[in-house]
Amino acid sequence: MPFYPDGLKGAFFFGPNRFPRPAGARMLTDREVAATLEMLKNEHLDVRAVTLGLSLADCVSDDLSRLTAKVLAKIDRTAGGLVAACERVAAKYGIPVVNKRVAVSPVSALAGPFDEDGAVKIAKALDRAAADCGVDFVGGYGALVEKGFSKGDETLIASIPRALSETSRVCSSVNVASSRVGINMDAVAMMGAVIKETAALTADRDGLGCAKLVVFANIPPDMPFMAGAFSGAGEPDAVVNVGVSGPGVVRKAVDRAFAGGARPTLGELSETVKRTAYKVTRAGEILGREVAAALGLPFGVVDLSLAPSPQVGDSVGEIFRSFGLDWVGAPGSTALLALINDAVKKGGAFASSHVGGLSGAFIPVSEALAIAEAARSGGLTLEKLEAMTSVCSVGLDMVPLPGDTSAATLAAVIADEMAIGVTNHKTTACRLIPVPGKKAGDPVSFGGLLGEAPVMAVRDLPGAAAFIGLGGRVPAPVHSLRN
Numbered sequence: 318m319p320f321y322p323d324g325l326k327g328a329f330f331f332g333p334n335r336f337p338r339p340a341g342a343r344m345l346t347d348r349e350v351a352a353t354l355e356m357l358k359n360e361h362l363d364v365r366a367v368t369l370g371l372s373l374a375d376c377v378s379d380d381l382s383r384l385t386a387k388v389l390a391k392i393d394r395t396a397g398g399l400v401a402a403c404e405r406v407a408a409k410y411g412i413p414v415v416n417k418r419v420a421v422s423p424v425s426a427l428a429g430p431f432d433e434d435g436a437v438k439i440a441k442a443l444d445r446a447a448a449d450c451g452v453d454f455v456g457g458y459g460a461l462v463e464k465g466f467s468k469g470d471e472t473l474i475a476s477i478p479r480a481l482s483e484t485s486r487v488c489s490s491v492n493v494a495s496s497r498v499g500i501n502m503d504a505v506a507m508m509g510a511v512i513k514e515t516a517a518l519t520a521d522r523d524g525l526g527c528a529k530l531v532v533f534a535n536i537p538p539d540m541p542f543m544a545g546a547f548s549g550a551g552e553p554d555a556v557v558n559v560g561v562s563g564p565g566v567v568r569k570a571v572d573r574a575f576a577g578g579a580r581p582t583l584g585e586l587s588e589t590v591k592r593t594a595y596k597v598t599r600a601g602e603i604l605g606r607e608v609a610a611a612l613g614l615p616f617g618v619v620d621l622s623l624a625p626s627p628q629v630g631d632s633v634g635e636i637f638r639s640f641g642l643d644w645v646g647a648p649g650s651t652a653l654l655a656l657i658n659d660a661v662k663k664g665g666a667f668a669s670s671h672v673g674g675l676s677g678a679f680i681p682v683s684e685a686l687a688i689a690e691a692a693r694s695g696g697l698t699l700e701k702l703e704a705m706t707s708v709c710s711v712g713l714d715m716v717p718l719p720g721d722t723s724a725a726t727l728a729a730v731i732a733d734e735m736a737i738g739v740t741n742h743k744t745t746a747c748r749l750i751p752v753p754g755k756k757a758g759d760p761v762s763f764g765g766l767l768g769e770a771p772v773m774a775v776r777d778l779p780g781a782a783a784f785i786g787l788g789g790r791v792p793a794p795v796h797s798l799r800n
Contacts, residue, residue: 388439392455425461440487658710
């Protein structure tokens with residue numbers, strides 16, 4: 318039998334004195350355990366995020382001081398032990414937990430009685446609570462406005478630029494479209510202006526505030542990844558969700574399939590990716606369940622997305638090279654991304670009965686080294702990136718744009734991406750960063766996991782303002798009539 322350091326064997330073999338076997342689990346072979354050890358050692362396997370979802374419904378008050386005090390108390394009471402629990406479980410299994418986060422129910426539901434200043438004070442209370450708990454980010458400063466606005470929605474959206482510029486850990490997401498009701502073009506127009514103002518208020522940090530702001534279609538209520546995480550309707554009062562990662566693991570598995578001059582088919586490579594996603598997801602769920610048990614909370618879902626980092630060897634784009642495509646954005650990129658995304662979902666779904674969130678392949682520009690290199694070379698354009706988002710899990714993610722891009726053009730880019738999500742019944746999103754003072758081709762660095770990338774060119778042509786200015790709601794497609 319192989320040697321298992323720090324209780325790692327317990328992550329894969331279950332018994333009465335170990336972590337309880339989740340429903341549907343099977344015993345892994347010694348060879349598979351050894352392969353997982355290799356993933357930990359050389360292939361960047363980690364749990365990218367453990368996120369505690371938390372409802373703030375019981376914090377509602379028309380007295381701002383009372384409301385913020387209740388928010389602080391609830392987050393401290395529920396999430397105060399999150400970081401310590403993650404560190405204990407990570408040490409036990411030898412699997413790093415990169416980020417510990419809190420995601421709250423949409424803050425727009427609390428903002429109705431207040432003005433913009435009051436909403437910003439709620440954001441600052443969330444920021445303080447996150448700092449007190451030691452978590453990296455707190456998400457949920459957002460609104461669900463795919464069909465219209467409440468007073469709280471309007472107040473919160475107006476406050477986003479200040480909230481993100483005056484806090485360090487608060488993240489915001491606004492859902493402006495869904496396959497059931499269509500696209501709220503008034504909200505799309507608002508978000509173009511909000512992004513522009515947020516960039517201006519954080520100009521000294523290259524518009525960094527926009528890296529904490531996502532515009533969604535079909536936002537999932539249980540996603541652990543920032544900046545879009547929030548705790549949606551129907552979720553428990555408090556719940557632990559996990560986001561796994563592993564682009565480096567998948568790339569190494571594909572490379573091994575070509576070892577010794579082998580020539581696997583695309584179908585065989587899809588099977589390789591699927592099996593690898595199974596093992597990564599299994600490890601993530603086991604760790605997440607133990608964190609939840611340590612906190613006395615229910616376990617929610619595993620988001621099995623391939624979430625890259627700026628490290629060498631940990632980019633989705635490097636998987637493309639293993640398949641033979643030298644550059645992300647080359648002809649064939651959309652087809653290959655569809656294959657990878659599908660295989661990841663199938664492998665993860667077999668590993669867990671509780672898959673949620675986004676669960677697929679991320680293609681952020683600045684957070685993935687190979688994708689940033691492709692943009693720098695000119696091989697990956699904004700238009701090709703948009704085409705690829707039709708088959709991946711997120712959308713136009715961490716895309717630096719010229720600082721003089723108009724709010725109307727930003728809104729039009731958002732509208733295009735929302736249309737892809739609504740028509741295809743999938744989640745799509747935009748995290749656009751118009752970098753003040755920068756033009757296409759200029760380098761920009763956001764630091765840490767946010768990475769660096771060149772500013773991408775966008776066609777800021779006349780006509781966007783007239784189109785966006787028509788407002789109203791783009792109706793849902795006919796296939797939304799499923800009842």
